[in-house]
Amino acid sequence: MSEGWNIVCENLTVRYGAGENRATALMDFNGSFIPGKITVVFGPSGSGKTTLLKAVGTLLQPTEGRVNYNGKDPYKMLRKELLDLRREIGISFQHPLFVSQLTLWENIELVLNSSGKLDERHRELAYSLAEQLGIKKLLSKKPSEVSGGELKRASIVMSLSKDPSVVILDEPTAYLDEESSKKILEVLEGLREKGKTIVVSTHDPELIRVADVTYRLRYGRVVEARGDSGI
Ligand SMILES: Nc1ncnc2c1ncn2[C@@H]1O[C@H](COP(=O)(O)OP(=O)(O)O)[C@@H](O)[C@H]1O
């Protein structure tokens, strides 16, 4: 029994702005993200990676087209159903978001609490992830007291400690040295073994190499799809 969700995108299109400023960030994306596979989205800056991840992560309603979670459109779900689904989606943003007055650990607890998962099992998971990513000693620090790369790793711990079924990581190895990037890869491979649905955007050739499925974007369109994303 797999852990993740089948996510299928049909003709997903996202436009920003209005009138003269209207611009298409993602055009007619057709693709799927499946449990037990690492799916990587890559392409130059501005090609639509973050937009796609936000739309898939139920944070940005597509202008046209659909996202289906096990056949259901989250943007048409009842509020309660959508909130339950969001508890099972762990997102780490390209530019991590933290509450600046709280320590890294308190930020992690805040996310666990908002997902109804502030219990020993999830605290333990957070500690072990922090240890694996080499930031356990920094958990009592405030976001302003650690480096960009450390904050990035903390944001990954934050998104994964709720043990979500769907993991969405926007450029998880950006700003990281080789050793830290390798640890992120190991974490991703562990999640794949657990059968999670894993969606990652990156410029990192190593990450592209371990992917099971890849989509290369350019100007908001898929210019190359590789791997078996069939369901
Ligand atoms: N909130 C926004 N408002 C207007 N345009 C945006 C917004 N976010 C992104 N864009 C534009 O959409 C395009 C795709 O952006 P993005 O998805 O962030 O690409 P990537 O993550 O590949 O760098 C870019 O041209 C970007 O300038």
Ligand SMILES: [Mg+2]
């Ligand atoms: Mg981006």
